[in-house]
Amino acid sequence: MTKERQKHIRNFCIIAHIDHGKSTLADRLIEKTGVIAIRDMEAQVLDNMDLEKERGITIKLTSVKLNYKSKDGEDYIYNLIDTPGHVDFTYEVSRSLAACEGAIVIVDATQGIEAQTLANVYLALDNNLELYPVINKIDLPSADPEFVKKEIEDVIGLDAGNAALISAKEGIGIEEVLEGIIKYIPHPQGDEDAPLKALIFDSLYDSYKGVIAYIRVIDGKVRPGMDIKMMSNGAIYEVVEVGTLRPAMFPSSELLAGEVGYITGSIKNVRDIHVGDTITDAKNPCLTPLPGYRKVTPMVYCGIYPADGADYNDLRDALEKLQLNDAALLFEPETSIALGFGFRCGFLGLLHMEIIQERLEREYNLDLVTTAPSVIYHIMKTNGEMVEVSNPTNMPSPQEIDYMEEPIVEASIMSPTEYVGTIMELCQNRRGIFKDMKYMEETRAIINYELPLNEIIYDFFDALKSRTKGYASFDYELKGYAKSDLVKLDILLNGENVDALSFIVHKEKAYNRGRAMAEKLKDVIPRQMFEIPIQAAVGQKIIARETVKALRKDVLAKCYGGDISRKKKLLEKQKEGKKRMRQVGSVELPQEAFMSVLKLDD
Amino acid sequence: MGNIGLYIHIPFCKKKCLYCDFNSYDIKSLDENAYIDALIEEINFYANEQKYNFKTVFIGGGTPTIINPGNIVRIMQAVEKNIQTDAEITIECNPGTVDKKKIDIYKAIGINRISIGLQAWQDDLLGVIGRIHKREDFLRSFTLFRDSGFNNINVDLMFSLPGQNMDMWIETLTKVCNLGVEHLSCYSLIVEETTPIYALIQSGKLIIPDEDIDREMYKTAKEILNNYGLKQYEISNFSKDGLCCAHNLVYWNNEEYLGVGAGSHSKIGGKRFWNYSYVNEYIKNIRDKKSAIEGFENISILEDSWETIILGLRLNSGIALSDFNDKYKTNFLKQYEKTLIKLKEEALIQIQTDRVILTDKGQDLSNRVFVEFMK
Numbered sequence: 001m002t003k004e005r006q007k008h009i010r011n012f013c014i015i016a017h018i019d020h021g022k023s024t025l026a027d028r029l030i031e032k033t034g035v036i037a038i039r040d041m042e043a044q045v046l047d048n049m050d051l052e053k054e055r056g057i058t059i060k061l062t063s064v065k066l067n068y069k070s071k072d073g074e075d076y077i078y079n080l081i082d083t084p085g086h087v088d089f090t091y092e093v094s095r096s097l098a099a100c101e102g103a104i105v106i107v108d109a110t111q112g113i114e115a116q117t118l119a120n121v122y123l124a125l126d127n128n129l130e131l132y133p134v135i136n137k138i139d140l141p142s143a144d145p146e147f148v149k150k151e152i153e154d155v156i157g158l159d160a161g162n163a164a165l166i167s168a169k170e171g172i173g174i175e176e177v178l179e180g181i182i183k184y185i186p187h188p189q190g191d192e193d194a195p196l197k198a199l200i201f202d203s204l205y206d207s208y209k210g211v212i213a214y215i216r217v218i219d220g221k222v223r224p225g226m227d228i229k230m231m232s233n234g235a236i237y238e239v240v241e242v243g244t245l246r247p248a249m250f251p252s253s254e255l256l257a258g259e260v261g262y263i264t265g266s267i268k269n270v271r272d273i274h275v276g277d278t279i280t281d282a283k284n285p286c287l288t289p290l291p292g293y294r295k296v297t298p299m300v301y302c303g304i305y306p307a308d309g310a311d312y313n314d315l316r317d318a319l320e321k322l323q324l325n326d327a328a329l330l331f332e333p334e335t336s337i338a339l340g341f342g343f344r345c346g347f348l349g350l351l352h353m354e355i356i357q358e359r360l361e362r363e364y365n366l367d368l369v370t371t372a373p374s375v376i377y378h379i380m381k382t383n384g385e386m387v388e389v390s391n392p393t394n395m396p397s398p399q400e401i402d403y404m405e406e407p408i409v410e411a412s413i414m415s416p417t418e419y420v421g422t423i424m425e426l427c428q429n430r431r432g433i434f435k436d437m438k439y440m441e442e443t444r445a446i447i448n449y450e451l452p453l454n455e456i457i458y459d460f461f462d463a464l465k466s467r468t469k470g471y472a473s474f475d476y477e478l479k480g481y482a483k484s485d486l487v488k489l490d491i492l493l494n495g496e497n498v499d500a501l502s503f504i505v506h507k508e509k510a511y512n513r514g515r516a517m518a519e520k521l522k523d524v525i526p527r528q529m530f531e532i533p534i535q536a537a538v539g540q541k542i543i544a545r546e547t548v549k550a551l552r553k554d555v556l557a558k559c560y561g562g563d564i565s566r567k568k569k570l571l572e573k574q575k576e577g578k579k580r581m582r583q584v585g586s587v588e589l590p591q592e593a594f595m596s597v598l599k600l601d602d
Numbered sequence: 603m604g605n606i607g608l609y610i611h612i613p614f615c616k617k618k619c620l621y622c623d624f625n626s627y628d629i630k631s632l633d634e635n636a637y638i639d640a641l642i643e644e645i646n647f648y649a650n651e652q653k654y655n656f657k658t659v660f661i662g663g664g665t666p667t668i669i670n671p672g673n674i675v676r677i678m679q680a681v682e683k684n685i686q687t688d689a690e691i692t693i694e695c696n697p698g699t700v701d702k703k704k705i706d707i708y709k710a711i712g713i714n715r716i717s718i719g720l721q722a723w724q725d726d727l728l729g730v731i732g733r734i735h736k737r738e739d740f741l742r743s744f745t746l747f748r749d750s751g752f753n754n755i756n757v758d759l760m761f762s763l764p765g766q767n768m769d770m771w772i773e774t775l776t777k778v779c780n781l782g783v784e785h786l787s788c789y790s791l792i793v794e795e796t797t798p799i800y801a802l803i804q805s806g807k808l809i810i811p812d813e814d815i816d817r818e819m820y821k822t823a824k825e826i827l828n829n830y831g832l833k834q835y836e837i838s839n840f841s842k843d844g845l846c847c848a849h850n851l852v853y854w855n856n857e858e859y860l861g862v863g864a865g866s867h868s869k870i871g872g873k874r875f876w877n878y879s880y881v882n883e884y885i886k887n888i889r890d891k892k893s894a895i896e897g898f899e900n901i902s903i904l905e906d907s908w909e910t911i912i913l914g915l916r917l918n919s920g921i922a923l924s925d926f927n928d929k930y931k932t933n934f935l936k937q938y939e940k941t942l943i944k945l946k947e948e949a950l951i952q953i954q955t956d957r958v959i960l961t962d963k964g965q966d967l968s969n970r971v972f973v974e975f976m977k
Contacts (some may be wrong), residue, residue, distance in 0.1 A: 529948055529967070529970070551813075551967065551970075552813045552814055552816075552817045552966060553790075553813045553816055553817055553966050553967070554966070554967045554968070554969040554970050555790070555837065555965065555966060555967065555968045555969060556792070556968070556969065557789040557790045557791075557792055557837065557838050558789055558792065558838065559837075559853070559854075559913065559916060560850060560853050561607075561609055561852075561853050561859055561861055561866075561867050561868075561869070562609075562625075562861065562865065562866065562867045562876075564853070564867070564869075564874075564909065564913070565867070565874060565876075565899070568909070568912075570969075571912070571969060571972050571973055571976065572976070574969060574973050575973045575976050578973065
């Protein structure tokens with residue numbers, strides 16, 4: 001009986017490159033299965049954050065339970081699990097994949113396979129998922145489904161014979177996909193009578209219910225009143241509510257093996273729930289947890305400061321609120337001589353960092369100053385101690401350092417072959433080590449490099465995009481740490497070291513970066529009452545120098561009756577501008593100065 | 603009502619100069635007589651409804667001297683009964699727009715001060731900035747005024763013009779001083795974003811002197827004019843003893859004034875108000891017996907005190923502390939103690955027994971000073 005029930009369940013997700021139509025297909029599936037009346041459907045229902053809609057990407061994953069009556073009259077339950085579509089969230093993607101038996105792989109009929117699709121396909125294969133290829137956008141004049149089919153077979157090694165040809169936007173081929181899911185995606189085969197074993201693939205904070213964990217029950221069952229145990233840390237909670245997502249929360253009496261849904265307990269902090277963790281019955285636990293769990297660790301750090309020191313508490317409150325739903329966001333108080341009180345924040349990657357900064361500014365209306373991003377360096381001291389440094393200010397003095405290590409990533413870049421030369425040049429400039437290059441077909445190649453993470457956190461994406469006219473796609477994964485010859489580059493303004501402008505850089509690049517930084521600062525620092533020398537220094541050695549000349553003129557030549565209100569507004573604007581400047585010693589610095597290091601073209 | 607200043611706006615020009623962002627229009631495109639009718643109606647409204655006594659009158663523009671002199675007569679007749687006997691009455695003039703007949707009329711109706719916009723001595727420079735007159739036009743007009751007995755004449759000059767160098771500027775200053783003018787205004791070119799010259803400079807078609815040369819030119823003007831007995835009394839204004847522009851002092855002393863005509867601003871009784879700028883909108887409102895006033899703002903005591911500071915500091919005589927303290931029931935030195943210390947350290951201001959004034963550096967960077975006093 002239990003097997004019979006699970007035969008009518010399909011748990012799957014959709015894998016696609018940005019813009020290849022994942023959200024649109026999800027919308028169509030939801031629409032066709034009638035969970036939400038069409039008139040209530042907002043475009044792209046699974047992406048429910050404004051920011052996500054604007055950027056066209058999914059940040060926070062959710063799942064939805066759909067009821068489908070197949071052509072032969074059988075009732076099926078589809079659990080569509082949404083996955084975030086960006087490299088920063090690889091681990092989260094891998095966990096939501098682990099909650100499924102199969103995945104729909106969408107490939108754009110006009111673009112073919114991209115690096116991100118491939119990266120996620122590999123993740124899906126690692127999790128033993130069955131793949132069901134779907135070729136989207138076949139209504140476009142430039143669509144070439146036959147070519148894409150061949151590519152799917154050549155590159156992924158997947159039989160594309162059963163691929164559905166669809167246009168999610170126009171609603172073409174959606175029924176074929178709904179039927180295909182039954183055929184090509186296996187049903188779950190859990191043991192309902194075994195001890196509870198469930199995978200947490202996401203969590204959400206709700207101010208009434210506390211933390212809500214999204215789970216996939218692998219074996220056994222879970223129901224309210226039961227005591228459950230988190231296998232990573234042994235924490236025990238009583239289950240208050242279980243239910244399914246349609247996509248609103250729909251309480252039920254229990255969740256059984258093979259099902260997807262949510263549970264709540266009196267869990268106060270999202271940090272107590274770890275994505276990838278295994279939930280079991282506290283009284284009758286399973287023997288081993290599900291494989292693949294790891295603690296998420298931030299890779300990129302930066303300082304975030306309120307533009308107005310008075311907003312420090314507001315910034316802390318905002319970060320706390322964001323953290324409720326984002327276990328990957330770390331922050332701790334830090335102080336900068338230049339910027340005052342703020343926070344050192346850790347992110348999964350650059351996109352994650354940008355998203356958090358934007359949300360703080362947009363949703364919490366904060367005016368921020370952010371310092372250049374940094375990675376975590378391992379510093380081996382002469383006394384044998386190892387320290388991790390993410391803020392250049394905390395770097396020990398050179399005589400205390402035996403050697404340093406920096407994080408290295410394995411990067412794969414997929415691009416039309418005509419750009420291979422320029423991409424290789426870019427990677428070489430960024431201290432990359434060439435690994436290999438494979439031709440996917442005659443016109444496209446995948447290039448693999450090992451790159452120091454600190455070389456890609458600045459402007460690598462932008463540089464790659466501009467050099468390849470946007471055709472290259474990029475994916476990376478942390479490989480480990482490697483010994484490296486690094487130095488701290490300091491910036492002195494008017495003879496004073498400005499801590500928030502320091503950064504760690506490879507020794508060979510220090511001179512060029514220092515010079516570029518000094519030139520950039522000369523452009524962004526407005527003339528002031530006195531001359532301001534700008535110096536870039538490594539240790540005691542000055543490696544570059546520029547000067548901002550003293551301001552000579554700031555006067556309104558005319559001011560008569562009709563001019564007064566206008567001139568007053570002008571002065572008020574000037575005052576506003578002054579307020580936005582940071583006073584660093586005797587020098588007033590505009591906010592963009594702190595991000596200058598991000599915009600050095602090299 | 604006490605004695606106040608009166609500004610009368612004539613928004614017509616033969617051609618707009620490339621740097622001009624004033625409220626002025628091509629005279630051929632508009633109905634001069636209809637405008638003057640409306641203007642007189644507005645003047646009558648104030649003259650009849652309330653008791654104003656004008657200690658100064660300034661007919662500005664635009665180019666007031668291009669309109670029919672009969673219309674200037676009508677305007678003066680409308681305000682006549684409210685003008686104080688010894689009032690300073692100025693008309694703005696562009697070179698080449700007056701003849702003997704016009705000038706005699708101005709004289710006859712009591713106008714006693716002339717302000718001529720020369721801007722530069724060099725004809726090619728005048729061409730660059732879109733002026734339609736030549737130096738000769740200026741000389742002819744100037745002589746006509748002098749010959750008719752006008753003994754209080756101002757000339758407007760500009761520096762930091764595209765293509766202007768220090769020699770040209772010195773030539774302009776000395777030639778004009780040698781004519782024996784009573785008053786000079788020297789303006790550093792303000793490049794407003796809405797003007798054609800802005801685009802020309804942005805695109806690199808015109809090049810203006812840099813900040814350092816600009817300040818050299820300003821310093822040179824102060825020195826040369828001082829040698830000719832033209833003393834600086836405001837950031838951009840110089841005059842012979844006792845011949846400061848009384849009307850403009852009304853603004854800088856933050857006193858009350860009424861402005862009539864399109865786009866004019868007034869400040870009376872703790873309020874600032876302004877008329878519709880577009881000539882036809884202004885005329886229509888008056889014709890429809892509606893107010894010409896487009897908007898107003900109340901000026902709080904605090905704001906008014908700031909205006910007194912930023913306007914007063916434009917003057918070389920600065921702010922008179924006892925007057926300020928009486929007017930705002932405060933102690934200026936105490937209220938702004940920190941600000942004053944900072945500004946003094948930066949050598950932007952000087953504090954004298956009963957006055958605070960800008961230093962030369964303070965004049966160059968006066969906006970910095972004004973911003974510091976803002977609450």
